[in-house]
Amino acid sequence: MAEVALRNIVKTFDRTPAVAGIDLDINDREFVVLVGPSGCGKTTTLRMIAGLEEATSGEIYIGDQLVNDVPPKDRDIAMVFQNYALYPHMTVYENMSFGLRLKKFPKPEIKERVENAARILDITDLLGRRPKQLSGGQRQRVAMGRAIVRNPKVFLFDEPLSNLDAKLRVQMRMEIKKVHQKVTTTTVYVTHDQIEAMTLADRVVVMNGGRIEQIGSPNEVYHQPKTRFVAGFIGSPAMNFLSCRLSETSNGSAGLAVRLSDKLTFSVPESRVARYRPHAGRELLFGLRPEDIIEKRGDLPPGRAAFDVQLDVVEPMGMETMVYFVVDGTEVCGRVNPAAAGKPGETMPLVADLNHMHLIDPKTDQVL
Amino acid sequence: MTTATAQIGANQQSAVHYGSISRGRKRTLYWSYFFLILFVIFFLMPPVYMFITSLKTSAEIGAVTNPWWVYHPTLQNYIDLLTQAQFLTFFKNSALVAVIVVSVTMVVSILAAFSLARMKFWGSGTLATGVFLTYLIPESLLFIPLFKIFAFIHDLTGIELINHWWVLVFLYPTLTVPFCTWIMIGYFASIPKELDEAALIDGAGYLQILTRVFIPVALPGIIAATIFCFTVSWANFLYPLAFTTSADQLVLPVGIVTTLIKGDVYNWGQIMTGALLGAAPPLIIYAFLMDYYIAGLTAGATKG
Numbered sequence: 001m002a003e004v005a006l007r008n009i010v011k012t013f014d015r016t017p018a019v020a021g022i023d024l025d026i027n028d029r030e031f032v033v034l035v036g037p038s039g040c041g042k043t044t045t046l047r048m049i050a051g052l053e054e055a056t057s058g059e060i061y062i063g064d065q066l067v068n069d070v071p072p073k074d075r076d077i078a079m080v081f082q083n084y085a086l087y088p089h090m091t092v093y094e095n096m097s098f099g100l101r102l103k104k105f106p107k108p109e110i111k112e113r114v115e116n117a118a119r120i121l122d123i124t125d126l127l128g129r130r131p132k133q134l135s136g137g138q139r140q141r142v143a144m145g146r147a148i149v150r151n152p153k154v155f156l157f158d159e160p161l162s163n164l165d166a167k168l169r170v171q172m173r174m175e176i177k178k179v180h181q182k183v184t185t186t187t188v189y190v191t192h193d194q195i196e197a198m199t200l201a202d203r204v205v206v207m208n209g210g211r212i213e214q215i216g217s218p219n220e221v222y223h224q225p226k227t228r229f230v231a232g233f234i235g236s237p238a239m240n241f242l243s244c245r246l247s248e249t250s251n252g253s254a255g256l257a258v259r260l261s262d263k264l265t266f267s268v269p270e271s272r273v274a275r276y277r278p279h280a281g282r283e284l285l286f287g288l289r290p291e292d293i294i295e296k297r298g299d300l301p302p303g304r305a306a307f308d309v310q311l312d313v314v315e316p317m318g319m320e321t322m323v324y325f326v327v328d329g330t331e332v333c334g335r336v337n338p339a340a341a342g343k344p345g346e347t348m349p350l351v352a353d354l355n356h357m358h359l360i361d362p363k364t365d366q367v368l
Numbered sequence: 369m370t371t372a373t374a375q376i377g378a379n380q381q382s383a384v385h386y387g388s389i390s391r392g393r394k395r396t397l398y399w400s401y402f403f404l405i406l407f408v409i410f411f412l413m414p415p416v417y418m419f420i421t422s423l424k425t426s427a428e429i430g431a432v433t434n435p436w437w438v439y440h441p442t443l444q445n446y447i448d449l450l451t452q453a454q455f456l457t458f459f460k461n462s463a464l465v466a467v468i469v470v471s472v473t474m475v476v477s478i479l480a481a482f483s484l485a486r487m488k489f490w491g492s493g494t495l496a497t498g499v500f501l502t503y504l505i506p507e508s509l510l511f512i513p514l515f516k517i518f519a520f521i522h523d524l525t526g527i528e529l530i531n532h533w534w535v536l537v538f539l540y541p542t543l544t545v546p547f548c549t550w551i552m553i554g555y556f557a558s559i560p561k562e563l564d565e566a567a568l569i570d571g572a573g574y575l576q577i578l579t580r581v582f583i584p585v586a587l588p589g590i591i592a593a594t595i596f597c598f599t600v601s602w603a604n605f606l607y608p609l610a611f612t613t614s615a616d617q618l619v620l621p622v623g624i625v626t627t628l629i630k631g632d633v634y635n636w637g638q639i640m641t642g643a644l645l646g647a648a649p650p651l652i653i654y655a656f657l658m659d660y661y662i663a664g665l666t667a668g669a670t671k672g
Contacts, residue, residue, distance in 0.1 A: 052565050073571040085562035089584040098580075099570035146570075 002063035002076075002153035002186055003028050004049060009058035011044050018044045020210035021058070029184045035197035036207035037233070042190045043158055045207070049188060050156050051075050062153055078147035079156040082163060084139045086131040086146075092118075093127040096145045110149075117148040120182055121175075137168045141175070148183055157189040161196065173199055194234050198222065206230045223356075228285065228365040231358055237290050237322065239358070240332045244286040246279055246359065258286050258359070261328035269303035269354050276359055279368055287358035287367075290322065293334030295341070296349040303355040311342050323348065415644070422446070422641040429636050445641040455642065457616055458623030461533040462602060462646075465619055468537045469601040470594055473544040477593065480545075481552030482578050486564060496553055503546035510542065511610045518611075533617045536608060540601045547600075548593040555589030556582060591657050599650050620646045 004026040011019040019041040026032045034042040047053040049060060051072035060067050067075050078099075086095050093114055100110045118124045121141045131139055140160060147155055160176070161169045177200055180187055191197055197204045198218040206213045206221055206229070214226045225231035231239050242260050249255040249267065256268040256276055268276055296306050309325035309332075321341040323334045325348075334350055342348040359368045421429060423441045433439060449455045483489075484496045518529040529535045559582060567577045583590065608622040615627060624642035628635045 050565075050569060052568070072565075072569045073573075077569065079566070079569050081562040081566060083560060083562055085560060085566040087563065087567075087581055087585070089587075098567075102571040102576065146566075150570075 003061070004154055004186060004188065005059075005061040006045070006049075007059040007061070009045065009048060009060065010056045011041070011048060011053060012056050017210050019048070022210075022212055024205060024212065024215070026186060026188060029186055031180055031187045031189065031200060031202045032205060033189045033191060033197040033201035033203075034205045034207055035191055035194055035233075036213075037192060040207040041210040042192075042207050046079075046156055046158055046188060046190045049154070050077055050079050076153045077156055078150045078152040078154075079158065080140075080143045080147050080160045082159040084131070084143040084163075086139055086142055088131050090130070091127065092123065092129055092131070092134070092142050092145075095131070095142055096127075096149050099146070099150050113149045113151070114145075117145045120148065120179060121145050136164050137172055140164065140172055144176070144179060148179070151185075153186065155185050155187040157187065157191075159191055160189075161191070161193070169196075176200060194236065198234070204234075206233060208233070225358065225367055227367060228287075228360045231287050231360070231367060235289055237333050237335075239287045239289050240293070240330075241360070242286045242327055242330050242332065243362075244284055244359075246276060246282055246284050248280055256280055258284075258357075260286060264307055264327060266305045266352060266354055266357075268357075271303070271355070272357070276368060279359065279361075283362065284368070285360040285362050287360055288352060288354075289356065290333040290335040292353040292356045293332070293336075294351055294353070295336040296351045297340070300351065304351050304353050306349060306351050308347050308349050310347050311344050314341055314344055316341070323350075415647070418640040418644050421636060422644055424637055426635070426637055445637040446645075449638055449641050449645065454615060454623070454627060458618055458620045459645075461618065461623075462620040463649075465533060465536045465540065466598055466601045466649075469540040469544060470597045472537070473541050473548050473597045474590065474594060476541065477545050477548035477552050478578070478583065478590065480549045481556050482574075482582060484549070485553045485556035486582075487574070496550075499546050499553075500550045503543075503550060507543060507604075507606055511607060514539065515610070530611055531613050531617055533608075533612060533619060535611055536601075536604075536619065539607045539611065540604060543604070544597040544600050548597055551593045551596070552586070552589060555586045559585055595650075595653060595657055598653060602646075602650055 004024075006022050006024040009019055009022045010017065018039075022041075022045060024032075024045075034045060036042050044053060048055045049062070051067065051070065055068060062075055062077070087098065090098065096114045096117060097110045100113065105113075114127070115124065118127055121144060123138065123141050123145060126134060126138060126142070131142070134142065143160070157176070161172050164172060173196055176189075180200075189196075189200060201218055203215060204218055204221045205215050208229045214221055214230045216224070221230055221234050225234065228241070232241065244258040244260050246256060246258055246268075249257050254273070255270070256273050257265050258268060259265045300306060309323075309327075311323050311325055312331070313324040315322040315324070316338055319338075320335050321338045323336055323341055324331055325334070326332070336348075336350070340348075360366065361368055417435070420436060420438055422445050423438045423443070425440065425442055425444065428438075428440055480499070484492050484499070515530075518535075522528055522530075529538075563581060563585070564577050567581050572580065603621060605621045608619045612618055612622065615623070618626065620642070624639060624646065628639045628642065
């Protein structure tokens, strides 16, 4: 068990920066997920923690130890790879015990540890098989077992579910969460799948272009994104962004309004007026998640605004229906009750929940 | 009118008779068999002829009879050859050379290939290409400079390198090491990088990664390289012909030719017998390791 700390970590490949100065503190027993698009530096960061890449500058601590120059085998970490990286010529038992055998553990202890890990992962029946006789999910479990038996200070997962099919991925995601609840070891998990990040993490680290955009609990990064990138990356379908102008309301009250197009202007909810007032008169970016654009039903509570749209595309998903319409040349997505959804070309009354709106400064990409 | 024609065309097209898939397959198979049998006959004719001739007496070989038939079969050629001390010396020399060359080559090329394929260092790519380029130089170009080098060494140290069977142990690796290293580089490169990284994290050093992960995983490739290496060192003709002369220093291919052809007298029966016996060891090795050999040559072609 240990904390992990990264201090101003930089990694460049042939003068191209892959990681451009990262500071991150991971608490003992915490499950931290690094998430971001391809090439954002998340895997490189993980590999630097593992010792498979050398940091160009900065400091990496595992526990109290500065590990920059410590080889991987002495860092007391275990890693699960995307393609499992099981030794094909060894049985499951041999795969799981390989690290312990190299460290010359006594045989009875190896046996006990392997059997214990196999029990946790429910792979006791597979111990005599070779990797090629296993399914993808089973291989993934063995790879996790190989990590667990070592009883390391830190678990590192490098996109472990990417090679599995969609259904198995959901199942294994739950398994990983269960395992972490049983074996509470500090875990750093890398994924490009924001749903995996949301469901697994104690804290999510959203990365982009070699930098950290935001660190926070899954709810924080979802509901209070700090940058346009985080707002757009977390959540599926993605948040709608529209150019807007923030102005004082013309009716003389002290309110503010966002003007999205000639036809569409929303009043800013009272709770947000004070926050946004300094930006009145500016061209900004308006952000609203699809689930905050719903069908109109009954009276409007405060902070909600009704508007009519002409539907462009309708996507039934079963428990909900996605409706797409165009506002001032930009496609916007709403999430409505399937019973209320209209047909493409029809006009449909919708409601925007502005209590969840975001305004973004287009110059700095920061959420206001 | 145009529309009508187009429609008729379309109808005709949809009515094309495709025959049956199995019939098409059958026809392809007939042709495959035809050519395969042709090739089998072509390639098996020499060894069969050798075998037939080895069972004949010199008189029968010289007689004007059907060369594809043995009228008075005899094992005399085999008995003569196998009781000759000379032939057994050739055999022993060949075996010693082959075993030592194979061992040396495999140790050198596995270590070289591992470092070139995995331990990224400055110039490793160029070196790997260089290794392959040395393989492209034909041996017939090499033996004259080698003579020069041997003469130089002799002048310098007084050590005579010409006319010793063991000198072949130094010469054959010039042919086998580059090729085997090249095969092994390809084979090692096909092993996923994560496998050595996993081993590295599990606590293995580079030598342990090589011996406990790479060699077992690349075993088919190693066997393929071993077979190649054995064949080259067993069957090479030019170097032993150029560098060894005394009867007790000769290896099998040269020994058979030089001792069984006296002037213009060819002892065909014994030559054929010797060639057949000489071909036996590689044949036996191939037969045992064939499955591995094929797996080795086709590895990496598809994602396993």
